Amino acid sequence: MTEVKSEPGTSGAENASFPWKIHEAVLDNGLRVVVSPDPTTPIAAVNLWYDVGSRHEPAGKHGFAHLFEHLMFEGSAHVDKGEHFEWVTAAGGAAINATTSPDRTNYFQVMPSAQLELALWLEADRMGSLALTQETLDNQREVVKNERRQRYDNPPYGRWVEYALALAFPEGHPYHHTTIGSMEELQEAALEDFQDFNAVYYSPNNAVLTVAGDVDPEAVVKLAEKYFGGIQRHGDIPPAPDGTLPSLRIGQTKRHIEPDDSVPRPMTFFMFRSPDSRDEDFTAVEVLAAVLGRGRGARLYRKLITEKNLAQREEAYTSVWNLAYGASVFFGMFSPRDGIEAAEVEREFTAVLDGLADGSAPVSAAELGRAKALLTSDWLRAVGELGGRADLLGQYATLDGDPKLVREYLGRLEAVTAEDVQRVAALILADDNRVIIEYTTNATSDADADAADDSAETAETAETAETAETAEETQA
Template identity: 90%
Template sequence: MTEVKSEPGKPEAEKAAAASFPWPIHEAVLDNGLRVVVSADPTTPIAAVNLWYDVGSRHERTGKHGFAHLFEHLMFEGSSHVAKGEHFEWVTAAGGAAINATTSPDRTNYFQVMPSSQLELALWLEADRMGSLALTQDTLDNQREVVKNERRQRYDNPPYGRWVEYALQLTFPEGHPYHHTTIGSMDELQEAALEDFQDFNAVYYSPNNAVLTVAGDVDAEEVVRLAEKYFGGIQRHGDIPAAPDGTLPQIKIGETKRRVEPDDSVPRPMTFMMFRAPDSRHPDFTAVEVLATVLGRGRGSRLYRKLVTEKNLAQREESYTSVWNLAYGASVFFALFSPRDGVEATEVEREFTAVLDGLADGSEPVSEAELGRAKALLTSDWLRAVSELGGRADLLGQYATLERDPKIVREYLARLEAVTTEDMQRTAALILPDDNRVVIEYVTNATPDAETDGDAGANDAQDAQEADA
């Protein structure tokens, strides 16, 4: 028997609070554990179909790094009724678009936007590969080579390509689920047997580890009926293991860690910083997003005004901050800058950290004007995302998978509006001090021994480099 949850009538106050996501949200759970979330919107004749699997690189075990991302590729390699490479062809021939997949530390998702008349095709395609993936030695070997090439294109060959890898190695301790990147280890992928990936498929790509979201010109009950038709016969996996524990003794790293990376191939010096922050499910996470916007987004941000407008020290397009919203244990807040020609990186870093320090110690707190500007930018981002069916389905999948309740999607703007300057001060004091910084500095015309005196993280960085090699 399918369990169905529909929304009861809401008091007027709650209806007003839900204005940020005014579309209905209908939930159902199939007998095999597949969760179905539908948000109907008859204003446009299309439907966005998004399937989130609760598996990402944080679920990977020692010796298995890179499995989640490689599996994203394998899912397009054919199934019982769809030949290799034909998934894309079926979707595009039916007028579909935006078909793709992504992997993060916390999840893997597959998505497409279809004419609503072709919804049944999209569900059949997703169910066919969930239940009968054509996982063979040939497809595995082929996609291993594709991932190796992707690593060369995204990490090994581009200027500054490995900075995230270096930074995560210093930000999180060895063995932590966020210590490694989603691209994983090429050696471990190469050494893994076909049976390892077959086991991965059986455990994590089961219906009771997935959320199907559909947004658009659809009938909620019909979507659930079709989900039962195509997914209902797929057997659930009885024991999905918990991800490795990401709990940290404290948010702060406890010191400044630095890696100096000599590289004469990069076009100019560049410095990246990473800070640990509360995870995306923490009550203060919205304040983290606001702080990043105040500090380094656009020409009105504090870093731009200080480093570019006032002192003309940094490349104007390369002084910013952002947040990588991880869901378990901690997120990461990161920043970068590149000095203008003729300016020493040390001078830019001195001014850059002075801005951080002024926020962290409260000597230069966030003003009401800065707070209002940041909220306006983030509100625009949100409204832009939910205005598109693909973004709407993706957000529902995110909240259903990571927070176990898709209706939390309606709380974002209220949480954003509630952020105060006091919240900004508390968050800045937690995240920005020098005992919570990882610095990756790319330098030119330098030797491998270019670490600065008293550098707390130099030895750790060298160990990480040797381990990666």
């Protein structure tokens, strides 16, 4: 009988970040179970985080973690190809999907609460008996290649993240390549690669099962034992490739000019390395992205649009990914208004960054309050529905070792000061920490095209792809 660790009395209920109880258990095979009851609506979210992502992929096998995620829907001992979706749907479940990021892979669905058991059975069956066949591999390889075409190769600017990551992280670093992988390596993928991947990483002691919603915690843990308890632990999980960087900063400004007559207009993207999502400064980085670039009231909008009218309007001129190991990445982007040179906009753009980084234009109380208010609403939205709530619990349990850390978010956000924001700005926005990807079209000057030749070569040797792709889509 697995012990369920429950919080005493009404603890948690007054917590603004997460006012629902959190129960935890660990099965004998190492599977961690997190349950957060809320009877408001007769539904329950079932979510599994596996502690494996594209950062674990060895050289030559890029894109395999994500292709494996596709294969998880292709059948197991008691479930045929496609039946995972079919049974969940036929039971009234929805929001079925899985995503692979550099850091992790998550699988999820929301069920009518009376059908919770079905989802547990399906997840356990594929954890314990995944059917890996040449036929499904060949089929899903084609699907993933079409996913790559649809998201990266066919749309204008689709490959900018590939170019940027390859320059922002050194060869061999887990974030040097993107999650989607390369066509060539996917083509070479063999069945044994996925059998090995399964044997090493898809083990109960490398996963967290989270259930949130209209459920009883003791009953969920009993059901977890019933369905997952017979799966054997595969052994210790090998350590992931080291994401540690000798220094946070890239060390220089790296510019890649991409002359591309198929894009409709010039566009410039920036990437900066930033403290990773487990760093205590990460919340300040999120605030920084909001102050600078999020929304109509952001500093970049007011400078580039209202004051100077130099660029196209955007909802987010800057944003940040939450990568957890070694460094995360902070982004910027703009497209010049017709008739304006990209170089002129870039000067103004970086002047705004510099003003914040060097302290000459410090963050005002109003700017700080605006950013925090927007991030608070993001958080309330995320925990306001069960799928988001379960995913956050899985995230904190997997990356930080304790799901109850979900209670600290709004407190950490509230504690961020203007000085914190300026400190992280000085750390990450410096000109020795920039990757710039500049798309030019035939309308731009010859000088730019010359500069392009050098850096274009750098990019050709680059590997691939991108973070958090939604891998399976269920619904129109």
